[in-house]
Amino acid sequence: MGHLVTIATCNLNQWALDFIGNQQRILESIRQSKLRGARLRVGPELEVCGYGCLDHFLEGDTDMHCWESLSEIIQHPDCQDILLDIGMPVKHKDVRYNCRLICYNKEILLIRPKLYLANDGNYYEMRYFTPWKGARVVENFYLPRSITKIMGQKKVPIGDALISTLDTCVGVETCEELFTPNAPHIAMGLDGCEVFTNSSGSHHELRKLHTRVELIVSATLKSGGIYMQQGCDGDRLYYDGCCMIIVNGKIVGYVAPLHSICQFSLNDVEVVTATIDLEEVRSYREQKSRAMQARDQPKYERVEVDMSLSREGDGIDLHLRPTRPKEVSYYLPEEEIAYGPACYLWDYLRRAKQAGFFLPLSGGIDSCATALIVHSMTHLVLEAIQSGKNPQVLQDLHRICGEEENSIWKPKTPQEICNKIFCTAYMAMEKHSSSLTRQRAANLAEAIGAHHLEYAIDSVYDAQVALLQSTTGYEAKFKMYGGTKVSNLALQNIQARLRMVNAYTLAQLLPQIRGRREGAPGSLLVLGSANVDESLRGYLTKYDCSSADINPIGGISKTDLKRFIQWASKPETFGLSLLQKFLDAPPTAELEPITDTYIQSDEADMGMTYNELSVYGRLRKIHKLGPWGMWEELGRLWGDKLSPQQIYEKVRFFHWNYAINRHKQTTITPAYHMEAYGVDDNRFDMRPFLYPSFEWAYRKIERAITAMGEAGTKVAGKEDQQ
Incomplete structure (x- = not known):
């Protein structure tokens, strides 16, 4: 029998600045790791404060609270006799780094700063952090006095070093470093490192997971080793899970509900453990070409720790066996749409402490898909409640629904949950909307259990138009009645904005109108x-009505939404056969009068199809092409159907519309990120939009005031100020 090692990695649903909640989840993950026999536990990137702190990283309070929380964690009785890899920001010589802190038995062994920072797309790490000085550079870090006072430790190595246990060598990477061409694990492995940890803050994006998995698999296929990787939760982004343990290119550990890797979950803490054999790594590395490169590899400084990851000091456990490799499958994009935004919505709802959701349900593809995501959420909530493994879900549901603390209510169907927390309304004008869209909306609401209203806005629209005419003397008309393009658009916009005003009014009052318990806080999130x-x-x-509190589909293309709805209609998924009518119906805003010969069409109004828009979006953002580059590329893609002139006209028309409408993105509803060509604008004051209570800071202030005694509640007089 070889050197058997049990190691643990975890998904934690961390929340920016929620120091108390984050600490509780970290401690619970360590408890679970130890119960499963793990000697090494790895947590998420920046887990102590949360990855999504954004500009709060620049505040001294954040640094201070991180150290305070860490000191409590490593002193905790449950955190002894296990090697801990914990993430938080650290300032060294007045420079802030994104760090991993390796701790064992109340001692910090190593602070390992991130070498390469994520600084494109959704990530702005260079705004808050500085990359470390370089590979194998190590210095002394002098711990804050508060930590020294508690722990007695004055300094610790900071830099790119390895941890040497009595039986193996552990190296640390952080998220983005894995994605770099010359990733640190290459040199670490050549210098004898056998166990690699990687703490990730990688966000969910459609069709992305396999890339991450393949990178880790290839990392260990090339030079052998044990790789641990995982993710966490955040702000506009949903940091999907998928914590894994991989040995020599084979996945041996991951959470696997149903048939796929666990990207999405309502659980706050998920721990994955695996038992691996160090001798397998050593045997795998018996290659002469590798040996020649390893011989010449510059050495890393090693920090020694008097402990073993393997269990041979405790005697041989005949029942302990290496974990067998597992086959991996992935969610379909349609399933990612069903589960990712659903988990995000549940998290957002329970943390915002509101009473549920409100949606203007038009009978079209987009609002249909949004309603189906809420329906998917209620399915996940019901499954969690029925499994009994996560009592927090039922507690959160009771609070959201305004139930009494001792309530024994337990839902039996997703529709029962939906009726309590989801309200929809068909808001339209009688003369501009069809009975077909009205009926589609009503049928869908009934099928998923939503509380549904039909809310005609004709009277307020007529009043607004009459006010305009009486004040200005101008009679605005639709184009079909002889009006101009400007007046035609203005009349449509009156309706659209009236929907938004009424949506917020209904969202605020519907819980009370429906008899919500007196004293139960919360309105509906639009x-x-x-x-x-x-x-x-x-x-x-x-x-x-595109202006709302949150937009679950704001990062999803129309093409993918149609596929999602088709998937949801199947008997083996949600079995909603009525969804086919949504797919068959032409997309329409229903803001112009309907006649026997005219129904407003979205694609006709836009002057381009949704399929074309998806192509433009990918070329603009992902391929980073301007008008010229887009025209060249579309010549290759569409040259068999369109002339270069026709392609040019399309490219020019798209860029003209994009440019004149870009200002709308500065006020667009925060959207769940899902598509790599998303247009969410979030540039200057980069702080989260969903906050926890600042309880940690409040408690610290309260302790300080208490320590002041009488002076803490006394107004200082002149004699006190001298």
Whole structure:
């Protein structure tokens, strides 16, 4: 029998600045790791404060609270006799680094700063952190006095070093470093490192997970080793889970609900453990070419720790066996849409402490898809409650629904949950909407259990138009009645903005109207339903019903939404056969009068199809092409159907619309990120929009005031100020 080692990695649903909650989840993950026999536990990137702190990273309070929380963690009785890899920011010589802190038995062994920072797309790490000085550079870090006072430790190595246990060598990477061409694990492995940890803050994006998995697999296929990787939760992004343990290119550990790696979960803490054999790594590395490169590899400084990851000092356990490799499968994109935004919505709802969601349900594809995501959420909530493994879900549901603390209510169907927390309304004008869209909306609401209203806005629209005419003397008309393009658009926008005003009114009052318990806090969060393609084109009214509290589909293309709805209609998924009518119906905003010969069409209004928009979006953002580059590339893609002139006209028309409507993105509803060509604008004051209570800081202030005694509640007089 070889050197058997049990190691643990975890998904933690961390929340920016929630120091108390984050600490509790860290401690619980360590408890679970030890119960499963693990000697090494790895946590998420920046787990102590949360990855999504954004500009709060620049505040001294954040650094201070991180050290305070860490000191409590490593002193905790449950955190002894296990090697801990914990993430938090650290300032060294007045420079802030994104760090991993390796701790054992109340001692910090090593602070390992991140060498390469994520600084594109959704990530702005260079705004808050500085990359470390270089590979194998190590210095002394002098611990804060408060930590020294508690722990007695004055200094610790900081830099790119390895941890040497009595039986193996452990190296540390952090997220982005894995994605770099010359990743640190290459040199670490050549210098004898056998166990690699990687703490990730990688966000969920459609069709992305396999890339991450393949990178880790290839890392260990090339030079052998044991690789641990995982993710966490955050702000506009959903940091999907998928913590894994991989040995020599084979996945031996991951959470696997149903048939896929666990990307999405309502659990706050998920721990994955695996038992691996160090001798397998050593045997795998018996290659002459590797040996020649390893011989010449510059050495790393090693920090020694008097402990073993393997269990031979405790005697041989005949029942302990290496964990067998597992086959990996991935969610379909349609399933990612069903589960990712659903988990995000549940997290957002329970943390915002509101009473549920409100959605203007139009009978079209976009609002249909948004409603289905809420329906998916209620399925996940019901499954969690029925499993009994996560009592927090039922507690959160009781609070959201305004139930009494001792309530024994337990839902039996997703529809029962939906009826309590999800309200929809068909808001339209009688003369501009069809009975078909009205009926589709009502049928869908009934099928998923939503509390549904039909809310005609004709009277307020007529009043607004009459006010305009009486004040200005101008009679605005639709184009079909002889009006101009400007007046035609203005009349549509009146309707669109009236929907937004009424949506917020209903969201605020419906819980009370429906008899919500006196004293139970919370209104409804308004959901937006503008897809990423419409946002890219600017095909929405500023401050219309696309303006909302959160938009679950704001990062999803129309093409993928249609596939999602088709998937949801199947008997083996949600079995909603009525969804086919949504797919068959032409997309329409229903803001112009309907006649026997005319029904407003979205694609006709936009001057381009949704499929074309998806192509424009990917070329603009992902391939980073301007008008010229886009025209060249589309010549290759569409040259068999369109002339260069026709392609040029399309490219020019797209960029003209994109440019004149870009201002709308500065006020667009925060959207769940899902598509790599998303248009969410979030540039200057980069702070989260969903906050926890600042309880940690409050408690610290209260302790300080208490320590002041009488002076803590006394107004200082002149004699006190001298």
